[in-house]
Structure formats: structure tokens, C-alpha cells
Amino acid sequence: MGDWSLRAILFMVSLALTVLLVVAGFSQEISAGSARQIYSSTEQYTEGLVVKGDFEATALNIFLDFAPLMLVCNTPVLGPLIAGATSYYTGYVSKAQLVATGKGGLQALFSDVVSLLQVLAISIASAEGMLLSYKLLKRQRAEFLETVAVLVFEVGLAVLVASIWALEAS
Incomplete structure (x- = not known):
């Protein structure tokens, strides 16, 4: 049967933590000068990342930018920490955008399809990192094929993110 129920619970925890960390980053004070610079x-x-008029190159650039981060988030112990730090900084950059331009904010961030898919992918990767951390601490073996299945799903989400973003940029 594997660890799918534990993965589901860890995914819900990871998703909640990701959203909370984005909100925490967004709630930080930032000066107008720092906001403009960031x-x-x-x-x-x-x-x-965007190559004007070249969908394939843009999609590849975006994929190669996002996929390594997402895959690193699967790493035991460090992966969930990296996902948390990235989520926090995403909120902080969103706040910088709002202060610098008067546009954006959490509503814009959480209503954008690409952003939602990225949050989903990072949450799944972080949950897998949590599961692998748990297995490591308990000195248990993780099911190799289950982990590979999760990684393949994550890569599929990264391809979807890159494709949608590249289409929007075209």
C-alpha cells in the first residue's frame, strides 16, 4: 500500500505552511527604496527568462529555472526548509511589487494560475521531503517507485508551469 495516506497528510501540512509563509513574508515592512530595488x-x-517570439526557448528557460528548485525541495531535512524560505521570500517580493508599483499583492499572487501551480508543486515537493525526512529519522526505507512517481508528477507540473508562463509571455 505504501505511504500515500501519510503523503496526503504531509501535503496538506506543507500547503498550509507554504501559504502561511507567503503571507508572513508579505506582512513584513519594506521601505519604498528597498521595494523598488527588489x-x-x-x-x-x-x-x-523570456525570449521574445520563441515559445520553446522561453518555456525551456522557465522550466530550467523552476524545476531544480522544486526537485531540491524533495531532499530530506533541507528540502522543506528551502521550500519554506522560498515561500517566505515570495511573499516578501510580492510586497515589494505592491509597494513599488501599487499593483499585485496576495490577491494577485493567489489568483494567478502559474503561481498557484508553483505553490502546488513546491508543496508536493516539500511534503515528499518531509516524508523522506521522517523515513530517514525512523531508519525506514522509502518506497523507491512511489518517490519516483511523485517526482515524475512534479516534473509534469513544472512543464505545465513553464508552458503556461511561456504562452502568457508570447
């Missing part, structure tokens, strides 16, 4: 550098980085 927003500007983030915008430059994001624009660097």
Missing part, C-alpha cells in the same frame, strides 16, 4: 532586480531576472 522589484527591479526580480523583474530583470524574470524578463531574462
